[in-house]
C-alpha cells in the first residue's frame with residue numbers, strides 16, 4: 649500500500665459563504681476530509697455541490713469562512729499573506745477547471761512559469777517544460793499560443809504547469825474532461841506516478857467514470873459536504889494481483 653499515515657490535507661468543518669444578503673450562497677457546509685500522503689484522492693459530486701470551492705480553499709486560493717485546514721502539516725490560517733504565497737508556490741500544483749493559461753505565452757513558457765517563479769534560469773526552465781510536454785504527447789505544440797491549441801491540448805499544458813516544479817500536493821479540477829479516453833488515461837497514469845510517492849499527494853475532481861480506477865479513495869460530495877468516502881482497496885488488490893506474478897518473474 650503506497651498511502652502513508654501522514655496526512656497531506658485535513659479539513660475539519662470547513663464552511664464557505666459567498667456574497668451578501670439575498671444573494672448569499674452557502675457553498676461549503678462543514679466539510680470534513682482527510683487525504684494522506686501517497687494517495688490519489690478523487691472528489692466526485694453533482695454540479696454546484698462545492699467541489700471547485702473546496703479545491704480552491706485547500707490550495708489557498710480562497711479563504712474559508714470558518715473551519716480548520718491543515719496542508720502538508722502546516723496551518724495556512726497561521727501564516728502571513730507572504731508566507732502563504734511562498735508556501736503555495738513551493739508546494740502546490742493546481743489545474744484549474746478553465747485551464748487559466750496566459751494567452752501571450754507559448755505552451756512551453758506557460759509550463760515553465762512555476763520554475764521561473766522559483767528563479768530557475770530561463771533556458772533550463774524551458775527544457776524542463778518541454779520534457780514534460782513531450783511526456784503528454786505535446787512536443788510538436790510547445791511553441792503554440794493557447795488560442796492555437798484545442799481544449800484537450802490546453803488542458804495538458806495546464807497539467808504540465810501543475811507538475812513541472814514537483815509540488816508535494818497537486819489539486820486538479822476535471823483534468824480529463826476535454827480529453828479522449830487514451831489521452832485521459834495517459835494523464836491519469838502520470839498523476840498516479842506522482843501520487844505513488846510517499847511524499848506526494850494528488851486530489852482530482854472528476855465526473856469522468858473512465859478514470860475512477862486510478863483512485864485510492866473516492867470522496868462523494870453533495871450539497872456542500874462530503875457524504876461518504878469509498879476506499880480504493882479493490883483497486884489496490886487488483887494491482888497486487890498483477891504485481892505479484894511480475895515480482896516472481898523478476899526475482
Ligand SMILES: Nc1ncnc2c1ncn2[C@@H]1O[C@H](COP(=O)(O)OP(=O)(O)OP(=O)(O)O)[C@@H](O)[C@H]1O
Pocket residue numbers: 666667673674675693694695696697698699700701702745
Ligand atoms: N465566486 C462566487 N460567488 C458566488 N457564488 C459562488 C462563487 N463561486 C461558486 N459559487 C457558488 O457556490 C456553489 C458551489 O460552486 P462550485 O463551483 O464549487 O461547484 P462545483 O461542484 O465545482 O460545480 P461544477 O461541477 O459545475 O464545476 C454554487 O452554488 C456556485 O454557484
Ligand SMILES: [Mg+2]
Pocket residue numbers: 699700701745821
Ligand atoms: Mg467546479
